[in-house]
Amino acid sequence: MIDRPNPLAAPIRGTAPVTITMFGDNDRLDHALSQELGRRGCRTHAISVDTGWLSSAANVICRLDTVAGQRALESLANRKHPHATVIAVCERPTDELSYKRLRDMCEECGRHHDVSLIWHSTVAETSTTEPPPLEQLAVTVVNEVSAMVSEEDGATFSDRYLDLA
Numbered sequence: 001m002i003d004r005p006n007p008l009a010a011p012i013r014g015t016a017p018v019t020i021t022m023f024g025d026n027d028r029l030d031h032a033l034s035q036e037l038g039r040r041g042c043r044t045h046a047i048s049v050d051t052g053w054l055s056s057a058a059n060v061i062c063r064l065d066t067v068a069g070q071r072a073l074e075s076l077a078n079r080k081h082p083h084a085t086v087i088a089v090c091e092r093p094t095d096e097l098s099y100k101r102l103r104d105m106c107e108e109c110g111r112h113h114d115v116s117l118i119w120h121s122t123v124a125e126t127s128t129t130e131p132p133p134l135e136q137l138a139v140t141v142v143n144e145v146s147a148m149v150s151e152e153d154g155a156t157f158s159d160r161y162l163d164l165a
Contacts, residue, residue: 020037021058021059022044022060023068035138045057047072048068055082058083060085061089061141073088084114086113087144088102089120111155112155116148116160117160118144121163133164
C-alpha cells in the first residue's frame, strides 16, 4: 500500500501554495512528480536545460540522472546561494565512483542547505505491481518534499534507498 495523503487534508506547508523548482528532463518521472505536487496544492517550475542553479529556487527537486539536475546541484555546491531545501533523486549508480561522487556532492550542499538524497532502483517501464514504480517513486519524493518544506530552515544531509521492485 502506498502512503498517499489526502490532498485536502495534507497540503504542503498549510494553505499558501508552494512553488517547487524541478531540475530534470521533462520525462515521465517529471510529469508524475508534477502531477503529485499539483494534487497536493503545489505549483511547479520545471527546468530541463543546463542553467545551473537558479538563486530564486528555494524548494527543489533535483534529478541527478539528468544534465539539468546534475549541473544545478554542482552549481549549488560551488557557490553561496540563499538557503534551499533540496530533494535530490537518482537511480543508484552501479559503479562505486559515480555513487561516491554524487553522494559527496549532496553532502557538501548539506553543509549550507537542507538536502535529502533519495536513491532508487531502476524504474520498470511496465510493471504489474500496484502502485506502479513510477507512481510509487513520485509519491515518495513528494512525501519527502512535504516533510522537509514543513521543517525549520537548517543545514542537513540525509540519504536513503528506495527499492521499486
